[in-house]
Amino acid sequence: MRPLFLALSLPILISHQPSATSDGAYEKLMDRVLAKAQAELQKTTKLRVVRPWATAWTTTSKYYVVKTTESYAQAKALAKSFDQMAPLIQGLIKPDFTWPHPMPVWIVPDVANYNQIGTSGDADAHSSNYASHFSQGSTGKPVVVLNQPNAQYVKILATHSLVHQFIDRAYPNSQARTWVQEGLCSYFSLYWDWKWGASELARYKKTNTLIPIRILLSRNIDSMGSKMDQHFIELGMFFNYMLHYREDTKSTTDGNKVQEGQFVDYIRNTLAGKNIGDHFIQKLIFRKTRDVEADFRAQKF
Numbered sequence: 255m256r257p258l259f260l261a262l263s264l265p266i267l268i269s270h271q272p273s274a275t276s277d278g279a280y281e282k283l284m285d286r287v288l289a290k291a292q293a294e295l296q297k298t299t300k301l302r303v304v305r306p307w308a309t310a311w312t313t314t315s316k317y318y319v320v321k322t323t324e325s326y327a328q329a330k331a332l333a334k335s336f337d338q339m340a341p342l343i344q345g346l347i348k349p350d351f352t353w354p355h356p357m358p359v360w361i362v363p364d365v366a367n368y369n370q371i372g373t374s375g376d377a378d379a380h381s382s383n384y385a386s387h388f389s390q391g392s393t394g395k396p397v398v399v400l401n402q403p404n405a406q407y408v409k410i411l412a413t414h415s416l417v418h419q420f421i422d423r424a425y426p427n428s429q430a431r432t433w434v435q436e437g438l439c440s441y442f443s444l445y446w447d448w449k450w451g452a453s454e455l456a457r458y459k460k461t462n463t464l465i466p467i468r469i470l471l472s473r474n475i476d477s478m479g480s481k482m483d484q485h486f487i488e489l490g491m492f493f494n495y496m497l498h499y500r501e502d503t504k505s506t507t508d509g510n511k512v513q514e515g516q517f518v519d520y521i522r523n524t525l526a527g528k529n530i531g532d533h534f535i536q537k538l539i540f541r542k543t544r545d546v547e548a549d550f551r552a553q554k555f
């Protein structure tokens with residue numbers, strides 16, 4: 255077992271490591287992750303004066319308590335954005351859920367804070383490859399995001415983890431598989447920029463690097479490694495396709511009335527731990543994977 259990385263100059267800590275392999279692939283992956291992290295940090299530190307976390311600004315909105323050291327304006331702007339997102343998350347995942355109280359979101363200024371919070375509990379495994387996680391083991395169960403120069407990217411990163419946080423509240427101890435949970439998180443994070451999601455998907459298609467659906471549906475977080483971002487984008491776009499484009503799975507609106515489709519039904523039942531073995535979606539995506547894949551790849555977003 256390799257030791258944890260403790261160098262504070264790195265913005266990302268590998269707290270859950272991918273399996274070591276005998277051919278050195280893991281070491282190569284680590285080199286790439288660390289080089290990328292170091293470059294990002296150097297870019298960031300030139301632009302920012304980091305304020306101590308103890309003096310962070312906090313703002314409480316209807317759904318969230320946002321804490322950040324960047325500025326009060328950032329806290330307010332993010333809280334406003336997250337409040338727009340919360341009813342969408344709730345509406346799709348569990349409409350009858352009663353929001354207990356504003357939930358914490360911490361935008362931390364540097365890697366020392368990020369690592370400290372990330373490792374004090376059983377942080378989501380993707381905290382190592384993704385600068386945002388839901389810290390389930392920390393007091394108050396905050397979402398923790400490593401601040402970025404790009405405001406849009408902060409929202410995208412945070413929203414991913416807001417969905418993990420919501421699922422934890424709405425369906426405690428849900429045993430739903432990785433693709434369901436990460437797919438939902440990725441879907442809502444792409445809400446901020448569908449154009450970007452679609453252009454990334456088109457780029458993978460053009461370069462013949464698309465991850466096959468059977469892999470998207472079976473891989474756990476530890477085995478995504480350096481392709482985690484791509485997994486998330488493809489999963490998010492796949493959810494978009496199932497929820498809004500594919501005729502036999504999508505939800506539709508008639509005036510103000512939403513007619514919920516098969517995919518929403520499947521997602522809720524899966525999160526609730528119900529038996530989905532005979533569900534239309536289960537049979538469709540696991541027995542007709544190639545047909546679904548061909549149709550998904552042909553979809554124009």
Ligand SMILES: [Zn+2]
Pocket residue numbers: 378380414418435436439
């Ligand atoms: Zn996730």
